[in-house]
Amino acid sequence: MPLFNQRMADAIASREQQGLARKIATLDGGNSTSLRFENQHYVNFSSNDYLGLATDPDLALAWQQGIDIYGCGSSASPLVTGFSYAHQALEERLCDWLGYDRAILFSSGFSANQAMLFSLLEKHDLVLQDRLNHASLMEAGQMCNATMKRFRHNDIAHLTQQIDGNTLVVTEGVFSMDGDQAPLREIAQVTQGKAWLAVDDAHGIGVLGQQGRGSCNHAGIKPQLLVVTFGKAFGLSGAAILCDELTGNYLTQYARHHVYSTAMPPAQAHALRCAVDMIASQQWRRDKLAELNDCFNQHLADAPGHIHTNTPIKPYLIGDASQAVALTHLLRERGLWLTAIRPPTVPQGKARLRITLTANHTTKQVKQLAESIYSLTQD
Ligand SMILES: Cc1ncc(COP(=O)(O)O)c(C=O)c1O
Structure with a gap:
């Protein structure tokens, strides 16, 4: 008998045991700043639509x-x-x-x-x-x-x-x-x-x-x-x-x-x-991103996991994969959609939130995100 079924089942079980199994979420508006998942609305901080062109x-x-x-x-x-x-x-x-x-x-x-x-x-x-x-x-x-x-x-x-x-x-x-x-x-x-x-x-x-x-x-x-x-x-x-x-x-x-x-x-x-x-x-899209970037960096400047970047990609380091996932759940309760990036995409112990800003976000949304992360990650 070919071994494929057993091998695949073992590989999936191993990911599940490590808490690293991935799951596809079916979303409405995943390419915009406002998405809907199971009848709930969220501000989307996970797309790579940096200039806001995907729905232009x-x-x-x-x-x-x-x-x-x-x-x-x-x-x-x-x-x-x-x-x-x-x-x-x-x-x-x-x-x-x-x-x-x-x-x-x-x-x-x-x-x-x-x-x-x-x-x-x-x-x-x-x-x-x-x-x-x-x-x-x-x-x-x-x-x-x-x-x-x-x-x-x-x-x-x-x-x-x-x-x-x-x-x-x-x-x-x-x-x-x-x-x-x-x-x-x-x-x-x-x-x-x-x-x-x-x-x-x-x-x-x-x-x-x-x-x-x-x-x-x-x-x-x-x-x-x-x-x-x-x-x-x-x-x-x-x-x-x-x-x-x-x-x-x-x-x-x-x-x-x-x-x-x-x-x-x-x-x-x-x-x-x-x-x-x-x-x-349309330079205004990059100018807007720069404004949001400054806002985000300023609000999280002294937060423990904050890593300063000059690009719309904002990693927030958590370390432990299950804690990173737990934080995304807490953020979702506040209407914020973020993805936890876990091994094998990043090295062991380097699990993080990968936050992305786009020209279609508002300063208010970015402030809300920064304040939520700040308050949820203080011991
Ligand atoms: C640095 C880098 N190169 C290449 C790719 C692959 O590009 P595509 O999504 O068009 O296949 C990605 C996608 O995430 C990426 O981040």
């Missing part, structure tokens, strides 16, 4: 117009018949905005990261990753033919001493669970002429830099490879790898997640181009 009527209209023009799905992978003028226009707009020759589109950030590492790296290459990089990068690094090593989080000395031979250094611009920023200027200096640099800016694009051009623009650097994802500040989904002409041509041939996967719907590409225009021109 202009963006919704752009997607509807895209459907009117292009129909529903793309019907094929890009190299067959799935690549339309909408995809081309999006690629060109991204290149223009971010200052690259080429942008290669993917259906998700997960697949863009995997395609980047799998296609670029060969045996005898070295990939050096910040140890807090996203699961998509870590997994690809472990599975590809190159040797993967990790460097201590944001530790330039540890990174520098490991560069050896044909090396690709990979970091996030803004770390997804910690909300802190990579020291990109220093990383670019130590890799200059010695290694290639890839930056996954899933959480910095749209939020940081001039006209929202992201962490690299903010730091004044241009890595060889820049991954931007559209499921967070863009309010939609998908991703792109920005690169030079040669790398773009190479990825078009060898990035299997691009070549062998149905292209994103053309209407979505049309909406994404509109999202770029909104991100670039």
Whole structure:
């Protein structure tokens, strides 16, 4: 008899015993600041919709117009018949905005990261990753033919001493669970002429830099490879790898997640181009985030688990996973929706609340959250 059933049941039981089992909640309005769960309303502090675009009527209209023009799905992978003028226009707009020759589109950030590492790296290459990089990068690094090593989080000395031979250094611009920023200027200096640099800016694009051009623009650097994802500040989904002409041509041939996967719907590409225009021109969204950021940091400045960040990602460290979950339940009783982030997503003993601010929150809501966390975590 195959062992699959027993193995799966054991794995689930083990997660349950450790109090780490995950459960999907069906929500109404999970992409907005006000969500409904089992007929109760909550202020949502868990979405990655940093700029508040996911429910923006202009963006919704752009997607509807895209459907009117292009129909529903793309019907094929890009190299067959799935690549339309909408995809081309999006690629060109991204290149223009971010200052690259080429942008290669993917259906998700997960697949863009995997395609980047799998296609670029060969045996005898070295990939050096910040140890807090996203699961998509870590997994690809472990599975590809190159040797993967990790460097201590944001530790330039540890990174520098490991560069050896044909090396690709990979970091996030803004770390997804910690909300802190990579020291990109220093990383670019130590890799200059010695290694290639890839930056996954899933959480910095749209939020940081001039006209929202992201962490690299903010730091004044241009890595060889820049991954931007559209499921967070863009309010939609998908991703792109920005690169030079040669790398773009190479990825078009060898990035299997691009070549062998149905292209994103053309209407979505049309909406994404509109999202770029909104991100670039609507500075008020970033100004609003900065105001909320200051409000949050000020209110929790001397709270024990508060970690100061300059991004909309606000970790509040609890440590013990079950205590983190218990705190989310208490916050829910006050109408506040937050998610506890537990191992294996974060290391053992580092369970936390992951609070995210968006341009659609109000100062009043942020104050209420900060005061609730403060009062519930005082002994
Ligand atoms: C840093 C980082 N990279 C990549 C991804 C994956 O992006 P996507 O959700 O588009 O697959 C995520 C998603 O959470 C992320 O946080």
